[in-house]
Amino acid sequence: MPEPAPTVRRRAVEWALHLAGAYAAWLAFTQRLAPSELAVGAGAALLAAVASRLVWSRNGATFAGAGRWLLAGWQVAPYAFTGTVEILRVLARQLGGRPAPSLLLAVRFDAGGPGPREQARRALAVAYTTMTPNFIVLGVDAERGLLWFHQLERSEVPDMTRRLGARP
Incomplete structure:
Protein backbone atom coordinates (compact mmCIF):
# COMPACT_ATOMS: atom_id res chain seq x y z
CA MET A 1 0.00 0.00 0.00
CA PRO A 2 1.55 3.36 -1.03
CA GLU A 3 2.19 5.93 1.66
CA PRO A 4 -0.03 9.04 1.67
CA ALA A 5 1.48 12.23 0.26
CA PRO A 6 3.16 14.35 2.93
CA THR A 7 1.34 17.46 4.10
CA VAL A 8 2.71 20.97 3.57
CA ARG A 9 3.47 21.21 7.29
CA ARG A 10 5.39 17.94 7.26
CA ARG A 11 7.43 19.02 4.25
CA ALA A 12 8.24 22.33 5.94
CA VAL A 13 9.38 20.49 9.08
CA GLU A 14 11.52 18.11 6.99
CA TRP A 15 13.12 21.07 5.17
CA ALA A 16 13.77 22.82 8.48
CA LEU A 17 15.39 19.70 9.94
CA HIS A 18 17.64 19.20 6.92
CA LEU A 19 18.63 22.87 6.93
CA ALA A 20 19.24 22.94 10.69
CA GLY A 21 21.29 19.75 10.55
CA ALA A 22 23.45 21.06 7.70
CA TYR A 23 23.97 24.42 9.45
CA ALA A 24 24.82 22.72 12.74
CA ALA A 25 27.35 20.54 10.91
CA TRP A 26 28.89 23.65 9.31
CA LEU A 27 29.21 25.35 12.69
CA ALA A 28 30.66 22.22 14.30
CA PHE A 29 33.26 21.77 11.57
CA THR A 30 34.33 25.41 11.21
CA GLN A 31 34.00 26.42 14.87
CA ARG A 32 33.86 30.07 13.85
CA LEU A 33 31.18 32.64 14.56
CA ALA A 34 32.45 35.52 12.42
CA PRO A 35 29.62 37.12 10.40
CA SER A 36 31.26 36.13 7.11
CA GLU A 37 31.52 32.49 8.26
CA LEU A 38 27.89 32.50 9.39
CA ALA A 39 26.77 33.89 6.02
CA VAL A 40 28.81 31.41 3.99
CA GLY A 41 27.62 28.65 6.31
CA ALA A 42 23.99 29.63 5.72
CA GLY A 43 24.52 29.40 1.96
CA ALA A 44 26.34 26.09 2.23
CA ALA A 45 23.65 24.73 4.55
CA LEU A 46 20.92 25.77 2.10
CA LEU A 47 22.74 24.03 -0.75
CA ALA A 48 23.28 20.94 1.41
CA ALA A 49 19.61 20.93 2.46
CA VAL A 50 18.46 21.12 -1.17
CA ALA A 51 20.76 18.23 -2.11
CA SER A 52 19.73 16.26 0.95
CA ARG A 53 16.02 16.72 0.26
CA LEU A 54 16.51 15.77 -3.38
CA VAL A 55 18.20 12.52 -2.43
CA TRP A 56 15.74 11.91 0.42
CA SER A 57 12.74 12.33 -1.91
CA ARG A 58 14.05 9.64 -4.25
CA ASN A 59 15.07 7.27 -1.49
CA GLY A 60 13.14 4.02 -1.55
CA ALA A 61 13.78 3.26 2.12
CA THR A 62 11.47 4.50 4.83
CA PHE A 63 12.18 4.49 8.53
CA ALA A 64 8.59 5.23 9.57
CA GLY A 65 7.69 2.72 12.27
CA ALA A 66 11.27 1.45 12.47
Whole structure:
Protein backbone atom coordinates (compact mmCIF):
# COMPACT_ATOMS: atom_id res chain seq x y z
CA MET A 1 0.00 0.00 0.00
CA PRO A 2 1.55 3.36 -1.03
CA GLU A 3 2.19 5.93 1.66
CA PRO A 4 -0.03 9.04 1.67
CA ALA A 5 1.48 12.23 0.26
CA PRO A 6 3.16 14.35 2.93
CA THR A 7 1.34 17.46 4.10
CA VAL A 8 2.71 20.97 3.57
CA ARG A 9 3.47 21.21 7.29
CA ARG A 10 5.39 17.94 7.26
CA ARG A 11 7.43 19.02 4.25
CA ALA A 12 8.24 22.33 5.94
CA VAL A 13 9.38 20.49 9.08
CA GLU A 14 11.52 18.11 6.99
CA TRP A 15 13.12 21.07 5.17
CA ALA A 16 13.77 22.82 8.48
CA LEU A 17 15.39 19.70 9.94
CA HIS A 18 17.64 19.20 6.92
CA LEU A 19 18.63 22.87 6.93
CA ALA A 20 19.24 22.94 10.69
CA GLY A 21 21.29 19.75 10.55
CA ALA A 22 23.45 21.06 7.70
CA TYR A 23 23.97 24.42 9.45
CA ALA A 24 24.82 22.72 12.74
CA ALA A 25 27.35 20.54 10.91
CA TRP A 26 28.89 23.65 9.31
CA LEU A 27 29.21 25.35 12.69
CA ALA A 28 30.66 22.22 14.30
CA PHE A 29 33.26 21.77 11.57
CA THR A 30 34.33 25.41 11.21
CA GLN A 31 34.00 26.42 14.87
CA ARG A 32 33.86 30.07 13.85
CA LEU A 33 31.18 32.64 14.56
CA ALA A 34 32.45 35.52 12.42
CA PRO A 35 29.62 37.12 10.40
CA SER A 36 31.26 36.13 7.11
CA GLU A 37 31.52 32.49 8.26
CA LEU A 38 27.89 32.50 9.39
CA ALA A 39 26.77 33.89 6.02
CA VAL A 40 28.81 31.41 3.99
CA GLY A 41 27.62 28.65 6.31
CA ALA A 42 23.99 29.63 5.72
CA GLY A 43 24.52 29.40 1.96
CA ALA A 44 26.34 26.09 2.23
CA ALA A 45 23.65 24.73 4.55
CA LEU A 46 20.92 25.77 2.10
CA LEU A 47 22.74 24.03 -0.75
CA ALA A 48 23.28 20.94 1.41
CA ALA A 49 19.61 20.93 2.46
CA VAL A 50 18.46 21.12 -1.17
CA ALA A 51 20.76 18.23 -2.11
CA SER A 52 19.73 16.26 0.95
CA ARG A 53 16.02 16.72 0.26
CA LEU A 54 16.51 15.77 -3.38
CA VAL A 55 18.20 12.52 -2.43
CA TRP A 56 15.74 11.91 0.42
CA SER A 57 12.74 12.33 -1.91
CA ARG A 58 14.05 9.64 -4.25
CA ASN A 59 15.07 7.27 -1.49
CA GLY A 60 13.14 4.02 -1.55
CA ALA A 61 13.78 3.26 2.12
CA THR A 62 11.47 4.50 4.83
CA PHE A 63 12.18 4.49 8.53
CA ALA A 64 8.59 5.23 9.57
CA GLY A 65 7.69 2.72 12.27
CA ALA A 66 11.27 1.45 12.47
CA GLY A 67 12.11 2.95 15.85
CA ARG A 68 13.27 -0.39 17.22
CA TRP A 69 15.76 -0.75 14.38
CA LEU A 70 17.00 2.82 14.75
CA LEU A 71 17.44 2.37 18.49
CA ALA A 72 19.73 -0.59 17.84
CA GLY A 73 22.31 2.03 16.86
CA TRP A 74 23.21 2.63 20.51
CA GLN A 75 25.16 -0.62 20.33
CA VAL A 76 27.62 0.80 17.81
CA ALA A 77 29.68 2.51 20.54
CA PRO A 78 30.54 -0.64 22.54
CA TYR A 79 31.27 -2.54 19.33
CA ALA A 80 33.48 0.34 18.17
CA PHE A 81 35.54 -0.08 21.34
CA THR A 82 35.84 -3.88 21.14
CA GLY A 83 36.48 -3.68 17.39
CA THR A 84 39.27 -1.18 17.97
CA VAL A 85 40.85 -3.57 20.47
CA GLU A 86 40.64 -6.36 17.87
CA ILE A 87 42.26 -4.17 15.20
CA LEU A 88 45.05 -3.09 17.59
CA ARG A 89 45.73 -6.78 18.34
CA VAL A 90 45.97 -7.47 14.62
CA LEU A 91 48.30 -4.48 14.21
CA ALA A 92 50.56 -5.71 17.01
CA ARG A 93 50.77 -9.16 15.41
CA GLN A 94 51.42 -7.57 12.01
CA LEU A 95 54.27 -5.49 13.46
CA GLY A 96 55.61 -8.68 15.03
CA GLY A 97 55.82 -10.34 11.62
CA ARG A 98 52.55 -12.32 11.65
CA PRO A 99 50.29 -11.00 8.87
CA ALA A 100 46.53 -10.71 9.35
CA PRO A 101 44.43 -13.43 7.72
CA SER A 102 42.14 -10.93 5.89
CA LEU A 103 38.88 -12.90 5.89
CA LEU A 104 36.05 -12.68 3.37
CA LEU A 105 32.98 -14.10 5.11
CA ALA A 106 29.24 -14.41 4.65
CA VAL A 107 26.46 -14.96 7.12
CA ARG A 108 22.88 -15.97 6.42
CA PHE A 109 20.74 -12.85 6.27
CA ASP A 110 16.99 -12.38 6.02
CA ALA A 111 17.01 -9.80 3.25
CA GLY A 112 13.21 -9.57 3.11
CA GLY A 113 11.35 -8.22 0.13
CA PRO A 114 11.74 -5.17 -2.09
CA GLY A 115 9.58 -2.89 0.10
CA PRO A 116 10.74 0.40 1.62
CA ARG A 117 10.82 -0.91 5.21
CA GLU A 118 12.95 -3.89 4.18
CA GLN A 119 15.30 -1.56 2.29
CA ALA A 120 15.61 0.52 5.45
CA ARG A 121 16.37 -2.57 7.56
CA ARG A 122 19.06 -3.74 5.13
CA ALA A 123 20.58 -0.24 5.01
CA LEU A 124 20.74 -0.09 8.81
CA ALA A 125 22.31 -3.55 9.00
CA VAL A 126 25.01 -2.51 6.54
CA ALA A 127 25.61 0.90 8.15
CA TYR A 128 25.66 -0.25 11.78
CA THR A 129 27.85 -3.27 11.09
CA THR A 130 30.33 -1.32 8.96
CA MET A 131 30.69 1.30 11.72
CA THR A 132 32.46 -1.31 13.82
CA PRO A 133 36.20 -1.34 13.04
CA ASN A 134 36.60 -5.07 12.39
CA PHE A 135 33.68 -5.37 9.93
CA ILE A 136 33.39 -3.95 6.45
CA VAL A 137 30.10 -5.02 4.89
CA LEU A 138 30.53 -5.57 1.18
CA GLY A 139 26.86 -6.07 0.43
CA VAL A 140 23.66 -8.01 0.83
CA ASP A 141 22.97 -10.83 -1.60
CA ALA A 142 19.18 -10.85 -1.35
CA GLU A 143 18.85 -13.70 -3.85
CA ARG A 144 20.98 -16.07 -1.78
CA GLY A 145 20.09 -14.56 1.58
CA LEU A 146 23.66 -13.62 2.53
CA LEU A 147 25.41 -10.65 4.11
CA TRP A 148 29.00 -10.46 2.82
CA PHE A 149 31.70 -8.81 4.92
CA HIS A 150 35.45 -8.53 5.39
CA GLN A 151 37.29 -8.95 8.70
CA LEU A 152 40.92 -8.84 9.78
CA GLU A 153 40.23 -11.02 12.81
CA ARG A 154 37.30 -13.38 13.02
CA SER A 155 34.75 -12.36 15.64
CA GLU A 156 31.08 -12.87 16.43
CA VAL A 157 28.44 -11.16 14.32
CA PRO A 158 27.20 -8.21 16.41
CA ASP A 159 23.86 -8.56 18.22
CA MET A 160 22.57 -5.44 16.47
CA THR A 161 23.21 -7.11 13.10
CA ARG A 162 21.40 -10.22 14.29
CA ARG A 163 18.41 -8.13 15.33
CA LEU A 164 18.35 -6.68 11.83
CA GLY A 165 18.30 -10.07 10.10
CA ALA A 166 21.68 -11.85 10.36
CA ARG A 167 21.43 -15.57 11.19
CA PRO A 168 24.92 -16.89 12.05
